[in-house]
Amino acid sequence: MQLDPLSVPYRAVEGGLQLVVGIAIFGIAGAGSIGGVEGVAVFGVLVLLGIGLSLGWQLAYYQRFEYRLTPDTFDIDSGVISRRAREIPYGRIQNVDIRQNVIQRALDIAEVRLETAGGGQTEARLRYVGRTDAEHIQEEVSRHKRGESEVPEQDTKDRGETLFELDGRELVVLGIVSMDLRLLSILAVPASIVGPSVFTEFAPATASVAVLVVGLVGLVVASAVVSAAIAMTRYYGFVLTDQGEEYRYERGLLQRFSGSIPKNKVQTITLTENVIARRLGYASLSIETAGYAGGSQGGSGSQSAIPIAQRAHAIELAGRIEDFEGLDFERPPKRARERYAARYGIVLAVLVAAAYAVVQLTSLSAPWYWLLGGVVLIPPAAHLKWRNRGYRLEEDYVITRNGFWSRRITIVPIYRIQTLVTAETVFQRRRDLATLVVDTAGTYSLVGDDAKAVDIDVRAADRLRGALADDLQEAIVEYRHRREHSGPIADGSTDPDEMAGGSSVGPTDG
Amino acid sequence: MDESADTSVGADELTDEESSEGTDPSEEGNGSDPGAYTTDTRTLDPRVRWLWVGRAVIVALVLGGISAAVAGALAPEQPWIGPAVFVVATALGTAHALLLYRSWSYEVREDSLFLDRGVITRVRTVVPYVRVQHIDTSRGPIERAMGLSSLVVYTAGSRGADVTIPGIRPLEADDLQTRLKALAIESEGEDAV
Numbered sequence: 001m002q003l004d005p006l007s008v009p010y011r012a013v014e015g016g017l018q019l020v021v022g023i024a025i026f027g028i029a030g031a032g033s034i035g036g037v038e039g040v041a042v043f044g045v046l047v048l049l050g051i052g053l054s055l056g057w058q059l060a061y062y063q064r065f066e067y068r069l070t071p072d073t074f075d076i077d078s079g080v081i082s083r084r085a086r087e088i089p090y091g092r093i094q095n096v097d098i099r100q101n102v103i104q105r106a107l108d109i110a111e112v113r114l115e116t117a118g119g120g121q122t123e124a125r126l127r128y129v130g131r132t133d134a135e136h137i138q139e140e141v142s143r144h145k146r147g148e149s150e151v152p153e154q155d156t157k158d159r160g161e162t163l164f165e166l167d168g169r170e171l172v173v174l175g176i177v178s179m180d181l182r183l184l185s186i187l188a189v190p191a192s193i194v195g196p197s198v199f200t201e202f203a204p205a206t207a208s209v210a211v212l213v214v215g216l217v218g219l220v221v222a223s224a225v226v227s228a229a230i231a232m233t234r235y236y237g238f239v240l241t242d243q244g245e246e247y248r249y250e251r252g253l254l255q256r257f258s259g260s261i262p263k264n265k266v267q268t269i270t271l272t273e274n275v276i277a278r279r280l281g282y283a284s285l286s287i288e289t290a291g292y293a294g295g296s297q298g299g300s301g302s303q304s305a306i307p308i309a310q311r312a313h314a315i316e317l318a319g320r321i322e323d324f325e326g327l328d329f330e331r332p333p334k335r336a337r338e339r340y341a342a343r344y345g346i347v348l349a350v351l352v353a354a355a356y357a358v359v360q361l362t363s364l365s366a367p368w369y370w371l372l373g374g375v376v377l378i379p380p381a382a383h384l385k386w387r388n389r390g391y392r393l394e395e396d397y398v399i400t401r402n403g404f405w406s407r408r409i410t411i412v413p414i415y416r417i418q419t420l421v422t423a424e425t426v427f428q429r430r431r432d433l434a435t436l437v438v439d440t441a442g443t444y445s446l447v448g449d450d451a452k453a454v455d456i457d458v459r460a461a462d463r464l465r466g467a468l469a470d471d472l473q474e475a476i477v478e479y480r481h482r483r484e485h486s487g488p489i490a491d492g493s494t495d496p497d498e499m500a501g502g503s504s505v506g507p508t509d510g
Numbered sequence: 511m512d513e514s515a516d517t518s519v520g521a522d523e524l525t526d527e528e529s530s531e532g533t534d535p536s537e538e539g540n541g542s543d544p545g546a547y548t549t550d551t552r553t554l555d556p557r558v559r560w561l562w563v564g565r566a567v568i569v570a571l572v573l574g575g576i577s578a579a580v581a582g583a584l585a586p587e588q589p590w591i592g593p594a595v596f597v598v599a600t601a602l603g604t605a606h607a608l609l610l611y612r613s614w615s616y617e618v619r620e621d622s623l624f625l626d627r628g629v630i631t632r633v634r635t636v637v638p639y640v641r642v643q644h645i646d647t648s649r650g651p652i653e654r655a656m657g658l659s660s661l662v663v664y665t666a667g668s669r670g671a672d673v674t675i676p677g678i679r680p681l682e683a684d685d686l687q688t689r690l691k692a693l694a695i696e697s698e699g700e701d702a703v
Binding site for chain 1 (some may be wrong): 621622628630631632633634635636637638640641665666667673698700701702703
């Protein structure tokens with residue numbers, strides 16, 4: 001099968017734009033040197049040439065791009081100059097995503113991405129196929145995956161059981177919860193460039209502090225509003241359905257996004273509640289698979305199972321995905337608090353010293369010693385950090401909890417553990433503490449958000465590491481047992497020999 | 511070391527389960543006793559110290575050079591800064607290299623590879639054989655010149671995706687590779703991705 005013919009002009013415009021911009025710069029330079037009407041003519045010809053080249057290239061790309069759904073694999077033959085034939089076994093496909101931005105929706109075309117665990121990037125991108133074709137591919141891939149599990153289900157194209165639907169109220173809560181001041185840094189760049197000149201021009205010296213404060217508050221508000229709006233458009237109309245072997249979700253106001261998460265590929269699930277969400281009693285839930293290449297596509301956003309829901313509801317849904325028992329945590333020993341207090345003390349000391357140095361070395365006069373008042377914040381801050389940490393070991397799961405500003409509860413099925421690492425820094429050794437990292441093939445771990453039991457007693461960490469290593473062996477034995485006795489549990493490849501030989505289509509380089 | 515006792519219990523259970531299920535006889539022939547492949551706690555080859563010290567000296571040279579250049583531009587009356595930085599960096603780097611060598615140990619256990627190392631942060635890693643994807647030995651030009659080799663074990667995980675044992679003799683690296691390969695095959699890996 002081929003891509004949608006409309007993808008040719010779309011890609012030509014999309015890819016051509018850069019080319020046109022590049023040529024325009026050259027063209028303007030060239031036209032400028034020639035000057036007059038001839039110059040404009042040269043410029044116009046160059047631009048047309050650029051668009052023509054781009055169209056030609058995209059036409060060739062379209063002609064030479066072909067995909068096929070064979071009984072066992074998804075095949076793609078592509079490439080204009082250097083050809084590539086790629087076969088992806090259905091059992092190895094982790095996620096099938098469909099995305100459509102506004103223009104693509106108007107043209108009724110969509111991008112399809114297939115993710116496997118191997119390789120550093122998306123294994124297959126179809127840019128672009130018709131909307132119905134895209135859905136057909138998603139449907140077919142999951143049907144083939146099921147086909148491997150020898151259950152020829154009569155899937156009558158129903159949309160499955162709806163697990164969760166984002167309503168208006170939750171959308172508003174999502175907006176409030178997603179207010180993020182990290183955008184501040186982006187907004188602050190133009191402000192810092194434009195700011196000073198405006199500042200010196202309009203502000204009388206006496207009002208300078210007031211103007212500064214108003215400007216800062218304005219930036220903060222703008223940042224919060226923008227981030228809330230981004231989150232709300234991203235998750236507008238979110239629906240999560242249970243389709244037997246996989247979960248499927250749809251979302252987005254401007255850019256429509258639909259993805260599938262195979263149940264048997266779930267690595268870990270994470271319950272995230274930031275400070276505001278905790279106050280309002282809400283939480284969000286995300287499912288990690290091994291498919292996505294870390295961070296490259298805004299990682300967390302693309303795998304959210306539930307953008308926001310009442311905490312109890314979110315936990316109940318988490319329990320349906322992974323059958324863990326509870327969320328009562330064992331906290332790190334109290335001496336860990338001393339560590340945080342010491343850490344914050346050092347940070348504060350550095351800040352005070354810096355402020356002092358600025359006051360001494362420049363003509364600025366400010367009451368730098370006010371910063372010393374921060375000392376009163378250290379004990380509660382250390383206590384809160386400690387309070388929000390914890391770990392929990394169950395028969396089949398290990399659960400960790402970290403973070404005050406954004407608290408993350410990570411639920412790891414023991415069967416999914418890849419490696420176990422305990423680390424003790426010099427500062428931890430002073431207090432007999434250690435950090436246990438439970439590594440899985442999930443995506444979050446790539447961006448450093450692994451399940452971690454931080455600052456637990458060093459002996460407890462050693463015990464836990466040993467216990468988890470043993471539990472893993474048992475879990476694997478049990479997994480095999482289950483597979484042999486209750487038939488294949490749809491892992492795609494039921495043959496252990498096949499499992500043992502590498503997993504990836506591309507090189508496993510990370 | 512109650513922990514090693516724990517892991518061996520786990521391994522026994524594993525083999526019990528497998529034999530009760532009636533494992534493929536061809537698998538049995540491959541090496542029925544995982545114990546045959548395990549090792550005691552081993553350390554690195556002492557020569558790796560020279561490799562690390564050499565590396566530290568090179569880093570110190572670069573640092574010293576940069577400081578000398580900066581000092582030459584900003585404070586030309588103090589020419590001792592560059593050499594001083596070099597000496598301090600060399601001393602620190604050498605101490606770190608020697609301590610790192612002393613801290614390093616690894617052990618091929620019955621169902622996992624265990625590594626223990628680190629000076630400032632002590633890191634202990636458990637790599638279960640069921641998760642091993644592939645095993646490399648690698649030798650850089652300097653390592654070759656010194657008669658050393660490294661072993662890299664890959665898993666599908668992300669943080670500990672590649673675990674390296676540096677500074678072992680090539681024969682030992684090959685031997686380890688063979689052992690780990692046998693153990694990984696025997697464990698009938700499930701990559702769980």
